Structure formats: C-alpha cells, structure tokens
Amino acid sequence: xxxxxxxxxxxxxxxxxxxxxxxxxxxxxxxxxxxxxxxxxxxxxxxxxxxxxxxxxxxxxxxxxxxxxxxxxxxxxxxxxxxxxxxxxxxxxxxxxxxxxxxxxxxxxxxxxxxxxxxxxxxxxxxxxxxxxxxxxxxxxxxxxxxxxxxxxxxxxxxxxxxxxxxxxxxxxxxxxxxxxxxxxxxxxxxxxxxxxxxxxxxxxxxxxxxxxxxxxxxxxxxxxxxxxxxxxxxxxxxxxxxxxxxxxxxxxxxxxxxxxxxxxxxxxxxxxxxxxxxxxxxxxxxxxxxxxxxxxxxxxxxxxxxxxxxxxxxxxxxxxxxxxxxxxxx
Amino acid sequence: xxxxxxxxxxxxxxxxxxxxxxxxxxxxxxxxxxxxxxxxxxxxxxxxxxxxxxxxxxxxxxxxxxxxxxxxxxxxxxxxxxxxxxxxxxxxxxxxxxxxxxxxxxxxxxxxxxxxxxxxxxxxxxxxxxxxxxxxxxxxxxxxxxxxxxxxxxxxxxxxxxxxxxxxxxxxxxxxxxxxxxxxxxxxxxxxxxxxxxxxxxxxxxxxxxxxxxxxxxxxxxxxxxxxxxxxxxxxxxxxxxxxxxxxxxxxxxxxxxxxxxxxxxxxxxxxxxxxxxxxxxxxxxxxxxxxxxxxxxxxxxxxxxxxxxxxxxxxxxxxxxxxxxxxxxx
Numbered sequence: 001x002x003x004x005x006x007x008x009x010x011x012x013x014x015x016x017x018x019x020x021x022x023x024x025x026x027x028x029x030x031x032x033x034x035x036x037x038x039x040x041x042x043x044x045x046x047x048x049x050x051x052x053x054x055x056x057x058x059x060x061x062x063x064x065x066x067x068x069x070x071x072x073x074x075x076x077x078x079x080x081x082x083x084x085x086x087x088x089x090x091x092x093x094x095x096x097x098x099x100x101x102x103x104x105x106x107x108x109x110x111x112x113x114x115x116x117x118x119x120x121x122x123x124x125x126x127x128x129x130x131x132x133x134x135x136x137x138x139x140x141x142x143x144x145x146x147x148x149x150x151x152x153x154x155x156x157x158x159x160x161x162x163x164x165x166x167x168x169x170x171x172x173x174x175x176x177x178x179x180x181x182x183x184x185x186x187x188x189x190x191x192x193x194x195x196x197x198x199x200x201x202x203x204x205x206x207x208x209x210x211x212x213x214x215x216x217x218x219x220x221x222x223x224x225x226x227x228x229x230x231x232x233x234x235x236x237x238x239x240x241x242x243x244x245x246x247x248x249x250x251x252x253x254x255x256x257x258x259x260x261x262x263x264x265x266x267x268x269x270x271x272x273x274x275x276x277x278x279x280x281x282x283x284x285x286x287x288x289x290x291x292x293x294x295x296x297x298x299x300x301x302x303x304x305x306x307x308x309x310x311x312x313x314x315x316x317x318x319x320x321x322x323x324x325x326x327x328x329x330x331x
Numbered sequence: 332x333x334x335x336x337x338x339x340x341x342x343x344x345x346x347x348x349x350x351x352x353x354x355x356x357x358x359x360x361x362x363x364x365x366x367x368x369x370x371x372x373x374x375x376x377x378x379x380x381x382x383x384x385x386x387x388x389x390x391x392x393x394x395x396x397x398x399x400x401x402x403x404x405x406x407x408x409x410x411x412x413x414x415x416x417x418x419x420x421x422x423x424x425x426x427x428x429x430x431x432x433x434x435x436x437x438x439x440x441x442x443x444x445x446x447x448x449x450x451x452x453x454x455x456x457x458x459x460x461x462x463x464x465x466x467x468x469x470x471x472x473x474x475x476x477x478x479x480x481x482x483x484x485x486x487x488x489x490x491x492x493x494x495x496x497x498x499x500x501x502x503x504x505x506x507x508x509x510x511x512x513x514x515x516x517x518x519x520x521x522x523x524x525x526x527x528x529x530x531x532x533x534x535x536x537x538x539x540x541x542x543x544x545x546x547x548x549x550x551x552x553x554x555x556x557x558x559x560x561x562x563x564x565x566x567x568x569x570x571x572x573x574x575x576x577x578x579x580x581x582x583x584x585x586x587x588x589x590x591x592x593x594x595x596x597x598x599x600x601x602x603x604x605x606x607x608x609x610x611x612x613x614x615x616x617x618x619x620x621x622x623x624x625x626x627x628x629x630x631x632x633x634x635x636x637x638x639x640x641x642x643x644x645x646x647x648x649x650x651x652x653x654x655x656x657x658x659x660x661x662x
Contacts, residue, residue: 018601057597263594270349
C-alpha cells in the first residue's frame with residue numbers, strides 16, 4: 001500500500017506540523033510536546049480534552065475547536081497518547097475550572113489518561129473522565145462496560161464542548177457528557193482493511209465477497225464474517241443490531257451519524273443514510289439531525305458505522321449549540 | 332471492489348435521497364428531476380449553478396450552500412448532466428437576476444450546459460458560463476483552453492458564491508468567477524484507482540511501486556508514470572510543476588487547497604501540506620489560507636491534488652465572505 005509519508009518515525013510530527021501550517025491561526029502545538037494540539041487562545045471555562053491514537057483523522061485533532069474540545073492528546077498510529085502528553089495538554093488548557101477527558105474505552109488510553117489525571121491532581125488540576133463505549137458489537141450488553149468507543153465519540157465531544165462553552169461547572173459538563181455517552185450506540189462494518197503508514201501490509205484481509213460485521217476501528221474482530229450484501233440489506237442488519245441493543249421506542253428522538261471509515265465514498269454513505277432514515281421513520285423514531293461524513297476513520301479502511309444518540313431536551317440544547325473546527329461545523 | 336449500493340441504475344437517485352434525508356432542512360431535489368439539487372429557499376440574487384458527473388462527492392451537491400452555489404445539476408457517475416437537468420435547475424434557482432454556470436472544462440459538460448443555456452434563453456432566462464481549467468497537467472500552457480477542471484472548482488465556486496451573495500450583477504459575478512478561474516492552477520497525482528460503482532474493476536491499474544503524475548479525476552492519463560516517492564519528494568515535484576506553469580512571484584499571495592482524491596488519509600494530506608507550505612514560504616509566496624480536505628474525489632482513488640489561487644484584494648474579499656454547506660464552511 002502506497003502512503004504519502006516520509007520517514008515512519010516522523011509521521012505524527014509532520015502531520016501535526018501540516019495541521020498547524022493550515023490552521024495555525026486558531027491552533028497551536030505545544031512547545032514541549034508536538035503530540036499535544038490545543039486552541040491558540042485559552043478560554044475561561046471548563047476545558048475538554050480528547051485523545052487517542054493517530055490514524056483516525058479528523059478525530060481527534062480535527063475536533064478541537066469552538067464549542068468542541070479545547071485540546072487533543074494523540075499517540076502514535078493506533079496507540080494511546082502518553083501520560084506526559086495528556087498532562088501537557090491538561091496544563092495548557094486548564095483555566096482553573098477543571099478539565100474533562102473524553103476518550104474511547106481502550107485499556108491503553110485508560111491507563112495513560114488515568115496516570116495523567118493522577119499527575120495533574122498533584123499539581124492541583126482537577127480532572128474528570130467520561131469514556132465512550134458506543135460500539136454495540138464489541139461486547140454484549142451484560143458487559144456494556146467493556147465496550148469500545150468508535151464514531152460515537154463525535155456526539156459525546158459535541159455535547160461536552162457545548163456544555164463547557166455554556167459556562168457549566170466541571171461536574172455539570174461531566175454529567176452532560178456522561179449522559180451523551182450513555183445515550184449513544186454505534187455499529188460498524190468493514191469491507192476492506194486500512195494500512196498503518198509504514199507497514200507494507202493491510203491490518204487484516206477480507207475476501208472480495210465478504211465483509212466483517214461489527215469490526216472495530218483498529219481491525220478488532222467483529223461479531224460475524226458474512227457475505228457482501230446490498231447497501232439496504234446491510235443497513236437493515238446494522239439497524240436491527242443497534243435497535244435490538246438500544247431500547248429505542250416509538251416517539252424517541254435521535255441524532256444520527258453515518259460515518260465512513262476511510263475509503264467509502266460519500267455516494268455510498270448517502271445511500272446507506274437513505275435506508276437508515278427510512279427504517280427509523282418506519283419504526284416511529286424521529287431523526288432530529290443527521291450527519292453523513294467520515295469523522296472517525298481507520299486510514300483507508302472501507303466500511304461504515306452508524307451512530308445514534310437518543311435526545312432529551314438537555315442533550316438537544318447542547319447538540320444545537322454552535323460549533324466549529326476545520327472538520328466539523330454546527331451552525 | 333465492494334461498493335455499498337443497491338441496483339446500479341438507482342445509485343444517483345438513492346444518493347440524492349440520502350442527501351435530502353440528511354440535509355433536507357436546507358436543500359430539496361427538484362420534483363421533476365432528482366438529478367437537480369437546489370437550496371430550499373430561492374434567493375433574490377444572481378444564482379450560481381454548478382455541476383458535472385456524480386462520483387466526485389462532496390462536489391458538486393455538497394457545494395450548494397450559503398455563499399456557495401444555489402443549485403447543482405448532476406449526471407451519472409463521471410457523466411455530464413443532461414441539458415434537461417441543467418435547465419430544470421436553472422429555472423428553479425433563477426430569481427430574474429440571471430444564472431452563472433460553473434463547471435469543469437469537459438466536452439460533455441460544455442455540450443449539455445450550452446444546450447441548456449440556449450433553451451433557457453428561449454424562456455428569457457439569462458445565463459453566463461465560467462469554465463474551470465485548473466489542471467496544468469491536462470494540456471500545455473500554449474493550449475490552456477484545453478485544460479480540464481479538477482479541485483480548483485472549489486475556489487471558483489467560493490468566489491462566485493460570495494460575489495452573488497454580495498448582490499453583484501450577473502456580469503460582475505461572471506467577471507469575478509472568471510478571474511478566480513484564471514488565477515487558479517492545480518496538479519494532481521494518482522496512487523491507485525477508484526472504481527465506478529457497479530463496475531467490478533478499477534478504472535485503471537497502477538503497479539504497487541508506481542504513481543501517475545498529472546492523472547485526471549476520471550482516470551485521464553497524466554504526464555508521467557513514475558516510481559513511488561516520499562511525500563516530500565512528490566510535493567516538491569508537484570509544486571515545481573505548478574510554479575513553472577503559474578507565474579507566481581515573490582510577494583504573491585495565494586490560497587491553497589490540499590485535496591485528497593478519495594482514500595488518501597488526512598494524515599497523509601497533512602504531511603503533504605507541511606511540505607507544500609514550506610516550499611511556498613521558501614519562495615517568498617505568502618499563503619493567505621489553506622484548506623486540507625477531500626472536496627473533489629474520484630471515488631476511492633488514492634492520491635492528492637494541490638490547487639493554488641493567486642489572490643488580489645478583490646478575490647480576497649470574496650474568499651473571506653462566509654460560506655456554509657454540510658461539506659464546506661468558511662467562517
């Protein structure tokens with residue numbers, strides 16, 4: 001697989017440099033740590049810090065913005081940020097009102113963010129944590145605490161960013177983000193693998209006529225290897241799985257993200273959205289807002305995930321709050 | 332190549348339906364023609380209509396928006412919209428102040444947009460046309476009128492949309508768009524092919540260690556098949572070609588788009604942007620604004636194009652004007 005990189009060991013630094021070259025009016029990397037990207041101007045509010053491995057762009061650095069996160073701590077490709085990077089970002093964004101960490105439920109991330117939180121505490125910096133556990137395929141509902149975070153990250157960051165922007169306390173922002181996380185479920189399907197830059201070979205391989213239902217964004221095994229099907233058949237199966245897990249009822253309101261995993265075209269994502277919208281409407285579930293985009297990717301993996309967040313009035317207020325980054329805008 | 336579609340013959344209609352399901356608060360498809368997508372509310376100003384084949388999403392429908400185009404006329408995958416569709420869109424968006432067509436310089440598009448313009452004239456609808464011819468690889472400078480349009484479309488649409496939004500006349504909007512087109516040059520490189528939905532095979536094939544320099548967004552032959560190189564080497568070669576063609580001088584100001592062709596990750600595009608920014612700065616060319624995104628794609632083609640628009644005060648005013656669609660925001 002051909003990748004537009006230079007030396008393997010420099011890809012993260014060069015990516016961040018490229019991001020800052022493009023968007024440096026609003027962002028900076030930390031002097032002491034290029035794996036920390038923050039808003040140029042510190043705001044007098046609770047700060048939101050997101051993070052995880054590189055390779056899922058625009059997540060995570062592309063979700064630092066107005067009404068979104070204040071900073072991102074990133075690691076190597078598909079690897080957690082170090083505690084040092086998380087701590088550096090925490091120091092850079094804290095205005096004295098505390099910092100909320102939001103990241104996917106992966107053991108490496110938990111270990112390192114938790115260690116950063118302990119180190120931060122020693123410096124009298126208050127932190128809280130909300131884990132994203134939206135991937136219904138990653139563990140059965142009895143072990144919901146084991147579920148991984150995938151594209152549902154977007155909704156949790158959106159809600160937390162709005163709550164912080166509206167001047168809420170750390171406790172309140174945490175509560176809002178936790179609610180968003182609890183109310184968000186996703187399911188993903190891989191059609192083909194991506195490749196980690198610098199590695200010759202794809203992360204996994206799938207025969208031309210097969211797909212992996214429930215595969216994770218780092219190539220974690222899904223729940224079923226199955227034949228390729230039409231867009232409508234696949235969408236039906238995805239929503240069936242989501243709805244069986246997520247006790248959505250007639251009259252419920254959701255927002256939906258139809259998320260491409262990398263190389264799946266918008267044309268295809270739109271076709272999936274058409275069917276997903278039909279199915280939800282047939283079930284009497286009201287779609288408050290939809291986004292069709294590739295926000296949480298796995299390099300050039302082909303495939304799609306669908307995320308739903310069940311809304312109440314509070315989440316709706318946060319969801320509606322304006323937000324802007326180079327890769328995500330809510331007007 | 333696995334594609335998330337249903338029946339081949341329905342992909343355009345289903346894509347448009349999916350787009351309207353997602354963004355129907357602001358957009359509608361025409362009752363009489365699903366290949367026409369327009370803003371829901373007609374505005375009392377010159378209208379801008381863009382178009383071309385499907386398969387390059389988010390171009391073209393994703394560039395209908397506030398301060399952008401008022402409507403898009405699309406064809407089948409990689410095929411021009413019919414004169415009927417262009418005419419339908421023209422009727423739908425015209426407020427009496429005239430309509431500017433902007434599209435890439437391809438013979439099928441010219442034939443059909445021109446025919447639509449003639450039909451429109453018979454209905455007393457005024458139209459003007461600006462062709463986008465930014466691809467420096469598609470013909471030598473002596474035959475600049477033969478050059479194809481690629482990602483430079485974005486700048487021309489941005490400028491025209493702003494000029495129209497600011498209340499300028501059809502003549503003035505056309506002049507602004509023509510200036511943007513004249514001041515925009517691009518160069519693209521393909522690393523691997525995309526696949527037209529419904530076709531089993533990629534449009535072309537490239538050995539694992541080769542790339543095609545100057546390849547077009549429908550797989551048109553480039554100017555050189557060459558070995559794969561590092562991101563910096565490739566970026567240097569791209570800018571060398573661009574700058575040799577485009578008489579940019581020290582002190583000139585440009586805006587830059589580093590555009591992914593489909594499956595090239597943002598990580599890679601950022602690395603390309605880092606180098607492109609370095610090179611321009613070294614030459615004393617000032618970068619007014621940069622965007623790194625996949626706006627003009629060719630399904631899951633891997634590769635990148637770089638577009639530069641040379642700015643003057645007038646173009647800068649238009650470039651700075653706010654714009655918004657689900658896929659493009661300028662604040």
